[in-house]
Amino acid sequence: MKICGFLQKNNSMDERSRMVKNLLSCDNSGGEARFRRTEIDFSNMFARDLLPAKNGEEQTMQFLLEVVEILTNYIRKTFDRSTKVLDFHHPHQLLEGMEGFNLELSDQPESLEQILVDCRDTLKYGVRTGHPRFFNQLSTGLDIVGLAGEWLTSTANTNMFTYEIAPVFVLMEQLTLKKMREIVGWPDGEGDGIFSPGGAISNMYSVMIARYKFFPEVKTKGMAAAPRLILFTSEHSHYSIKKASAALGFGTENLILLKTDERGRVIPADLEAKVIDAKQKGFVPLFVNATAGTTVYGAFDPINEIADICEKYNIWLHVDGAWGGGLLMSRKHRHKLSGVERANSVTWNPHKMMGVPLQCSAILVRERGLLQGCNSMCAGYLFQPDKQYDVTYDTGDKAIQCGRHVDIFKFWLMWKAKGTVGFEQHIDKCLDLSAYLYNKIKNREGYEMVFQGEPQHTNVCFWYIPPSLRGLPDGAERRERLHKVAPKIKAMMMESGTTMVGYQPQGEKVNFFRMVISNPAATRSDIDFLIDEIERLGNDL
Amino acid sequence: MKICGFLQKNNSMDERSRMVKNLLSCDNSGGEARFRRTEIDFSNMFARDLLPAKNGEEQTMQFLLEVVEILTNYIRKTFDRSTKVLDFHHPHQLLEGMEGFNLELSDQPESLEQILVDCRDTLKYGVRTGHPRFFNQLSTGLDIVGLAGEWLTSTANTNMFTYEIAPVFVLMEQLTLKKMREIVGWPDGEGDGIFSPGGAISNMYSVMIARYKFFPEVKTKGMAAAPRLILFTSEHSHYSIKKASAALGFGTENLILLKTDERGRVIPADLEAKVIDAKQKGFVPLFVNATAGTTVYGAFDPINEIADICEKYNIWLHVDGAWGGGLLMSRKHRHKLSGVERANSVTWNPHKMMGVPLQCSAILVRERGLLQGCNSMCAGYLFQPDKQYDVTYDTGDKAIQCGRHVDIFKFWLMWKAKGTVGFEQHIDKCLDLSAYLYNKIKNREGYEMVFQGEPQHTNVCFWYIPPSLRGLPDGAERRERLHKVAPKIKAMMMESGTTMVGYQPQGEKVNFFRMVISNPAATRSDIDFLIDEIERLGNDL
The missing domain is CATH 3.40.640.10 (Type I PLP-dependent aspartate aminotransferase-like (Major domain))
Structure with missing residues (x-):
């Protein structure tokens, strides 16, 4: 898969010049590492090459950015009235495999390139x-803000049962x-x-x-x-x-x-x-x-x-x-x-x-x-009573669930x-x-x-x-x-x-x-x- | 908030040159629009300026990319053993507001810049x-693949009750x-x-x-x-x-x-x-x-x-x-x-x-x-029996829930x-x-x-x-x-x-x-x- 830039096809050359200038002039000296996209061939890469793999950081970031591009394109089209709401197929059609979209699970891993294709196909045959x-x-x-909140929630990947592991979400x-x-x-x-x-x-x-x-x-x-x-x-x-x-x-x-x-x-x-x-x-x-x-x-x-x-x-x-x-x-x-x-x-x-x-x-x-x-x-x-913090904030025992998904953040945000x-x-x-x-x-x-x-x-x-x-x-x-x-x-x-x-x-x-x-x-x-x-x-x- | 580029601070000039070359040489003629990051001031922008707002597409993409940068930095640090697992605070400390992190909800909207700060703070005071x-x-x-799956799930934002609105996920x-x-x-x-x-x-x-x-x-x-x-x-x-x-x-x-x-x-x-x-x-x-x-x-x-x-x-x-x-x-x-x-x-x-x-x-x-x-x-x-597709795929009535979150995709992926x-x-x-x-x-x-x-x-x-x-x-x-x-x-x-x-x-x-x-x-x-x-x-x- 070829990643060849950050520019929309309809960018004017002026815009491109400005961006390139920004790229070159940016020293980032005071801030955190910023992401960039580079050319990566995912067809020979697998999940095992991503973090926590040794030296997996770069591939991980590139893979996630590639996913984000798929998602942002989807979002763009979702709001575009010239896009269809859905591309309907019967269950048997999807099960037989649409243009190579194979739903079956297998013993051996797929390449990350195929994973990205699977992501695209999943969205393609879904409903907007x-x-x-x-x-x-x-x-x-x-x-959009709710969506951003949900992306953050998934990234935080924690559980509502105790203040211990979800302090901010429990208070929210x-x-x-x-x-x-x-x-x-x-x-x-x-x-x-x-x-x-x-x-x-x-x-x-x-x-x-x-x-x-x-x-x-x-x-x-x-x-x-x-x-x-x-x-x-x-x-x-x-x-x-x-x-x-x-x-x-x-x-x-x-x-x-x-x-x-x-x-x-x-x-x-x-x-x-x-x-x-x-x-x-x-x-x-x-x-x-x-x-x-x-x-x-x-x-x-x-x-x-x-x-x-x-x-x-x-x-x-x-x-x-x-x-x-x-x-x-x-x-x-x-x-x-x-x-x-x-x-x-x-x-x-x-x-x-x-x-x-x-x-x-x-x-x-x-x-x-x-x-x-x-x-x-x-x-x-x-729900240990002898924790160092005020355990009345451990609200998990109120639920009929044990683990509980963080549903609050997107709403709060x-x-x-x-x-x-x-x-x-x-x-x-x-x-x-x-x-x-x-x-x-x-x-x-x-x-x-x-x-x-x-x-x-x-x-x-x-x-x-x-x-x-x-x-x-x-x-x-x-x-x-x-x-x-x-x-x-x-x-x-x-x-x-x-x-x-x-x-x-x-x-x-x-x-x-x-x-x-x-x-x-x-x-x-x-x-x-x-x-x-x-x-x-x-x-x- | 200043967005000044895509380069990590430790990029060599060689890498930068290569990327810039890619940027300039890319014509994107055959593909879909690709994202780029530009300089946007979010301090005067609000949720209402994002899609579906008229002409909201560019701001929406930039806002989401900014969120993604916060998330990818978090992910990077999560795998870095020199980062702490948590930065513990007692409930009363967080409730009083840590360095301006205000959990209270208000009647009037916050700027998108503040929303981004809120996202950073939420991760900062959470548990990795x-x-x-x-x-x-x-x-x-x-x-990482599971996380990508969850980001896609949030973006698809649908519900497991019927094949009608979750065809791919129901089959998965x-x-x-x-x-x-x-x-x-x-x-x-x-x-x-x-x-x-x-x-x-x-x-x-x-x-x-x-x-x-x-x-x-x-x-x-x-x-x-x-x-x-x-x-x-x-x-x-x-x-x-x-x-x-x-x-x-x-x-x-x-x-x-x-x-x-x-x-x-x-x-x-x-x-x-x-x-x-x-x-x-x-x-x-x-x-x-x-x-x-x-x-x-x-x-x-x-x-x-x-x-x-x-x-x-x-x-x-x-x-x-x-x-x-x-x-x-x-x-x-x-x-x-x-x-x-x-x-x-x-x-x-x-x-x-x-x-x-x-x-x-x-x-x-x-x-x-x-x-x-x-x-x-x-x-x-x-669960209308007179749908045009095989309604045995409408599995929602098996559940004690009505709406049901899509938990399958990340696992399948x-x-x-x-x-x-x-x-x-x-x-x-x-x-x-x-x-x-x-x-x-x-x-x-x-x-x-x-x-x-x-x-x-x-x-x-x-x-x-x-x-x-x-x-x-x-x-x-x-x-x-x-x-x-x-x-x-x-x-x-x-x-x-x-x-x-x-x-x-x-x-x-x-x-x-x-x-x-x-x-x-x-x-x-x-x-x-x-x-x-x-x-x-x-x-x-």
């Missing part, structure tokens, strides 16, 4: 989740969690919390802590020590509450689904009726999950009304703000979570609406000590770089864009909204009705045909690689598109493009 | 876990898991598995799956649907089994601890006696955990004898090879896991003995379908780069080093081994006896004083920043050092250094 026209998930975009986590609790509205940001591997695990924590609060003996004696415990969540809530009820030994049948209004918000009266019903059966209502920003509709459950019921019946209130929590950063939109300060615990995923790279999810708990009490096992080899106001601007902009989309299609020919009225979050749910279906009366045939429209358009979208948006059915409703906007790179023109693309691909269905 | 003299945890070292995970199952010894590598956020979660999966296998109704009806279920694990096993028993609703009292021999290995007769005892009480023995490489002693439980008992009584056998699983890659050492192919499930953390960057942990399951059956909830918005033989060499070398340490100190004055005989893994457990204690008879006073020796030496070690090694008590045994070697950068001279350092610091205690 940071592309301005990628709208497929709640987590989209590629924040504490300060950031406190700030998040202040924003939730708990007095002086008091309480507890931890970053966990995703919203599903954060929600699982909330159920565990609720159980520990009311029935601490379950920790030692198991579920047999408790009466029949009932959990409540809405029909529209995230499936992780159901996963938690199965995993933690409650059983999914003891998770009661609450009815929602047309917009997907819990009907508080239905909650109260079901709580009373459970109590009459001799069961114990333990836990209510209120969702702040449902996955599909983006609905916010009425937290205050739910909190009234929880207080009345002494039930733990959890707010799943994995998706909607970010709105707390916006003075304009935080009213949608009104009452969140009454929750006992809150899930909030900065990796969704706040654009932090994956993964970054926090579980916040109002009462201090519960996380520790619920999960601590006091392993002697990690982004917060430093954007400020609270920067997150607010980002969120307001995304909500403005979704309002633009909503207003664009609400009365447009060929579109039907899944629910009426302006969305609460950036979720815009709609059917595209191809011309061939527009005359059909509502009924089984139309429903059946409409059900197939979104999957067909999505498949063509992926084949052409121009944009990506999600679809799903919901309850009685046949497949519809769910548009979500969390990508800071998206503009009105990208929204227009999406609509044009749906019409282009769907017109003849 | 890749340093050749960092022996403090089971995960040590900094693998499948192929790698199959390879691992082949190495475990399951016919044709059949079975199932998933990468999870650490060994504790992998172990938790094993308990969940065992329960689902024998009592699938617990998923819907909760633990009330099952009889009293008993889990077994050794006194020396990892605390994650206990965490799982608490979290999943078994209760820690229903986890029976098994006696071990002097070397920390389970005594099979004790297991059988306790199984019989549980059955006589009317309880149901469900699950046995055999540890392959305990955390402190590095002991391998006798899997074959345990498997005989599990087969006899129809109990799920899990092997926790989080730490010892790596030895399966070594023809010389894999006999220590003899019988592992009889396990129903296996935890194996490549981020420990195999040197993969954090986090990378696999749970392997012999029977196909259980993971899916146990955890699937069929969320319509992610390392395997490509090292080959199976490369891992074998690494493991054999680490075990040789630990034998060197063992032989060095076993008869050395001032040392006592915690258990006799050559260690099975790289764990070498020992007391250092300062001269002042050497004449004391065994008894309460000696024990009490000896208990304080390791913490004191460790504290001084951290203050001086020269090396790091762990200590802990175990059962009746007072604090002792646990040396572990997984760092590919470590050599005999580093082992010698550690011993010298312990003696230097501990001599006058």
